[in-house]
Amino acid sequence: MVGSFATRRLQDTIQHFGIDSAGVLISDVMPEKMNFRLPFKVAIPSRERWRGGDLPLAAGVQAWYTDGSVIGGRTGLGVTGPRFSLALPLGSCATIFQAEVLAIDICAQELLRRGTKNARICIFSDSQAALKAISAFSHKSRLTWDCLNTLKALARDNRITLTWVLGHAGIKGNEKADSLAKLGAESLPTGPEPFLGLPKSYLERKVDEWVNTTKTSHWLRCPGLRQSKRLISPQGRARDMLSLSRINIRVLTGVLTGHCPLRYHLNKMGLEEITECRLCGGGEETAEHLLCDCPAAAYARFRHLGSGLLQPEALQRVATKNILAFLKEVGVFEVFFQ
Numbered sequence: 001m002v003g004s005f006a007t008r009r010l011q012d013t014i015q016h017f018g019i020d021s022a023g024v025l026i027s028d029v030m031p032e033k034m035n036f037r038l039p040f041k042v043a044i045p046s047r048e049r050w051r052g053g054d055l056p057l058a059a060g061v062q063a064w065y066t067d068g069s070v071i072g073g074r075t076g077l078g079v080t081g082p083r084f085s086l087a088l089p090l091g092s093c094a095t096i097f098q099a100e101v102l103a104i105d106i107c108a109q110e111l112l113r114r115g116t117k118n119a120r121i122c123i124f125s126d127s128q129a130a131l132k133a134i135s136a137f138s139h140k141s142r143l144t145w146d147c148l149n150t151l152k153a154l155a156r157d158n159r160i161t162l163t164w165v166l167g168h169a170g171i172k173g174n175e176k177a178d179s180l181a182k183l184g185a186e187s188l189p190t191g192p193e194p195f196l197g198l199p200k201s202y203l204e205r206k207v208d209e210w211v212n213t214t215k216t217s218h219w220l221r222c223p224g225l226r227q228s229k230r231l232i233s234p235q236g237r238a239r240d241m242l243s244l245s246r247i248n249i250r251v252l253t254g255v256l257t258g259h260c261p262l263r264y265h266l267n268k269m270g271l272e273e274i275t276e277c278r279l280c281g282g283g284e285e286t287a288e289h290l291l292c293d294c295p296a297a298a299y300a301r302f303r304h305l306g307s308g309l310l311q312p313e314a315l316q317r318v319a320t321k322n323i324l325a326f327l328k329e330v331g332v333f334e335v336f337f338q
Contacts, residue, residue: 028098028197030142040151040160042135044128050166054173061120064107065165065173068099068127069181076184077103078177084110085176087183093194093202098143099181100127101134102196104162105147108154117157126167126174134162142197227258227288230312240320248324251336255287255327261335262287279330288312290332291323300329 049055057063064081075094079086086106090099107123125131139145154160165174189195216234241249254260263285266272277285279296290297291305292315298308304326305318315323327333 026194026197028142028199029140030145031140033139033145034137035139035148036137037152038135039155040162042131042162044131044164047166050169050171054171055163057122058120061122062116063122063124063173064111065124065177066100066103066107067125067167067174067177067181068096068103069178069185070096070099071182071185074185074189075099076181076187077106078180078182078184079103079107079110080173080176080180081107081110085180086110087180087187089184089187089189090195091189091193093198094196095199095201097127097129097133098196098199100125100130101141101143101147103177103181104130104134105143105150108147108150108160111154111158112150116154120159120161121154122161122163124163124165124171124173124177126165126178128164131162131164141199225257227286227312228256231256231288231291231315233316237320244320244324251327251333252320252324254336255291255323255332258287260287262290262332290330291315291326294330297326297330300326304329 045055062082064079064084066077066079068075068077070076074092075090075096075098077086077088077090077099079088088106090102094102104123104125111119111121133139133141133144134148134151136144139148151160151162165171167174167178212235219234220229237252241252244252251260258265263272263278264275265286267275275284277283277289277294277296279290280294283289283294291301292310292312294301301310302308304322305315306322307314324333
């Protein structure tokens with residue numbers, strides 16, 4: 001009874017994040033398992049050795065190449081070897097790491113399916129992360145654990161070596177596996193996702209996307225705040241601003257929100273009679289005017305903000321320190337302390 005209630009609560013909470021609840025319950029995370037027996041070798045040659053081309057293999061060694069790829073948010077894998085080529089789409093939930101590990105697993109499964117025995121086999125992968133995860137003592141991923149056990153089964157009757165290959169270096173086998181992986185990523189998968197257990201990183205990414213979407217929606221729905229919405233990104237500058245002094249935080253907050261001792265705002269409060277810009281004498285002295293299009297500040301704007309004329313939205317991408325430097329050069333910084 002308690003378990004079913006907890007499951008329903010988990011599904012309800014997950015739906016708020018825009019994640020399919022059935023998919024989330026298919027997790028790649030498992031209780032930690034240990035492995036202290038590795039009946040195959042893992043070799044990671046130096047980059048310098050690969051730059052000369054393919055490494056020489058002893059006569060009779062079967063060479064297999066595996067790879068993973070992500071294109072346009074979709075993942076795919078490729079496997080190539082003697083009389084075998086595979087391009088497999090994995091959809092939008094799988095990570096590049098999962099593709100690399102699954103490609104090695106599929107390679108080993110194909111060799112088992114063929115009934116390979118008394119053979120020397122070298123499986124090449126350009127993912128050191130995948131090779132190290134498979135050969136680690138501790139495993140918390142079902143995928144790496146399954147791949148390890150497939151390799152163990154293959155190693156009972158064969159000599160296996162997992163070898164790192166330098167990617168995008170003209171190695172023929174790796175280039176073919178890479179092309180197959182890209183073909184898989186570009187292809188539409190068949191069937192409902194996820195095809196693999198969801199890793200923790202996927203769930204964290206979906207939660208972050210939900211948080212950002214919710215913040216943006218709330219920010220845009222807030223009434224008023226015309227200038228703030230044009231100059232401040234929904235993601236904000238909080239982390240950047242927390243490293244500033246209190247004085248700099250006060251100035252920057254005032255300028256970006258428009259609630260600062262500039263003539264237009266003081267006039268609205270009944271504290272100033274004129275609204276003309278003190279620098280150019282033309283437009284109204286608003287923070288947006290000074291930061292984006294005041295002709296008298298064009299040179300300083302170019303030096304610190306990257307352009308002599310800015311759209312308000314472009315200011316969202318300008319570094320905090322550059323905005324402060326601009327305000328100091330045009331003399332607006334001191335207005336806050338008069």
